[in-house]
Amino acid sequence: MNIPISEIEKLKKAIETADFIVLTGHQNPDADCVGANLGLFHVLKEQRKQVQIILPNRFPDNLKWMPSTDQIVVYEKDTELASQYIQKADLIFSIDYNHFSRTGKMQNALEQAKAQKVIIDHHPEPDIYHITFSDTSVSSASELVYEVIKHLHSESIVNIQSAECLFAGIMADTGCFSYNSSKPKTFLNVAELLEKQINKDYIKAKLFDNYSIERTRLMGYLLSEKMVVLPEFRTAYIVLSEQEKEKFGYKIGDSEGFVNLPLSIENINFSVFIMEHEGFMKMSMRSRGNFDVNQFARKHFKGGGHKNAAGGKDFDLKLLEVADKLVSLLPQYKEELLNS
Numbered sequence: 193m194n195i196p197i198s199e200i201e202k203l204k205k206a207i208e209t210a211d212f213i214v215l216t217g218h219q220n221p222d223a224d225c226v227g228a229n230l231g232l233f234h235v236l237k238e239q240r241k242q243v244q245i246i247l248p249n250r251f252p253d254n255l256k257w258m259p260s261t262d263q264i265v266v267y268e269k270d271t272e273l274a275s276q277y278i279q280k281a282d283l284i285f286s287i288d289y290n291h292f293s294r295t296g297k298m299q300n301a302l303e304q305a306k307a308q309k310v311i312i313d314h315h316p317e318p319d320i321y322h323i324t325f326s327d328t329s330v331s332s333a334s335e336l337v338y339e340v341i342k343h344l345h346s347e348s349i350v351n352i353q354s355a356e357c358l359f360a361g362i363m364a365d366t367g368c369f370s371y372n373s374s375k376p377k378t379f380l381n382v383a384e385l386l387e388k389q390i391n392k393d394y395i396k397a398k399l400f401d402n403y404s405i406e407r408t409r410l411m412g413y414l415l416s417e418k419m420v421v422l423p424e425f426r427t428a429y430i431v432l433s434e435q436e437k438e439k440f441g442y443k444i445g446d447s448e449g450f451v452n453l454p455l456s457i458e459n460i461n462f463s464v465f466i467m468e469h470e471g472f473m474k475m476s477m478r479s480r481g482n483f484d485v486n487q488f489a490r491k492h493f494k495g496g497g498h499k500n501a502a503g504g505k506d507f508d509l510k511l512l513e514v515a516d517k518l519v520s521l522l523p524q525y526k527e528e529l530l531n532s
């Protein structure tokens with residue numbers, strides 16, 4: 193794992209001298225993002241530091257059980273307060289994202305902030321920060337945060353609250369240890385977190401067995417009525433309109449994980465989920481094997497992400513036009529898709 197000792201030394205000093213620390217995550221924060229932020233938050237609290245988490249917008253309800261989520265400030269909701277915190281900060285962390293543009297409306301405030309800036313992230317091509325911990329080979333931002341904490345102190349500073357959040361982040365970002373989790377180190381780290389007496393089954397149930405009836409019915413509808421399978425490209429995609437979201441009582445976070453579903457079909461290597469939002473279309477992409485969805489999303493949909501999990505947005509096309517564009521691109525990737 194890439195944890196440069198020089199960066200650890202710099203961060204140690206920066207934390208020591210900072211009077212006020214702000215931790216931030218990306219827009220539409222997921223379990224790894226929130227878990228990584230809270231994991232570090234609880235350790236900094238343990239050190240009696242003044243620390244505030246600020247997220248660009250709401251996080252899903254099924255993460256509310258994480259200790260101290262009630263102390264998180266949401267920029268979109270409390271813009272004035274969040275801006276004051278960002279201005280006041282001596283040290284700002286970017287956790288689970290690689291560029292301030294991934295924070296939506298918060299971008300400007302973060303760029304203008306006088307604070308020293310630290311990145312702890314696992315996405316490719318990070319922006320330039322004062323202090324950098326970036327490793328695309330790590331399972332999750334939460335595991336990277338845990339490694340940074342251990343290098344700063346020792347694992348003994350990680351309390352049960354921190355361990356619960358970090359474990360949840362790793363569990364979620366690896367789909368219950370099914371992908372991005374082939375390294376023994378990940379399981380060693382998870383074993384250490386389990387030593388903190390956290391309740392694994394409780395966390396699993398909160399993350400994966402906690403959906404609304406509406407979300408479950410929406411999933412059934414999408415799989416039976418909306419999934420398009422293109423075996424000649426080993427690709428499947430699903431399109432979800434605003435109207436359908438309304439019909440199924442869609443709530444933020446409800447579509448989490450839908451993009452993975454078609455990958456459980458034999459021989460499907462590439463899956464895309466396209467969802468209509470007010471003013472733009474959001475795409476999620478997942479692949480199996482060598483087909484690089486980060487490159488695909490960057491090149492064609494102004495997006496990015498990881499090799500096997502990426503996303504993008506389109507502000508110009510209509511929902512079905514995005515699907516048409518996707519399908520029209522597939523022939524040029526046929527070789528790669530078939531051999532992925």
Ligand code: 5GP
Pocket residue numbers: 315451475476477494495496497498501502503504505
């Ligand atoms: P998801 O499909 O879960 O929204 O995102 C999958 C991965 O792609 C995440 O790691 C996320 O950081 C990245 N991603 C999603 N949407 C975008 C986007 O619009 N731009 C960039 N650069 N990355 C994205």
Ligand code: MN
Pocket residue numbers: 218221222224225288
């Ligand atoms: Mn994330």
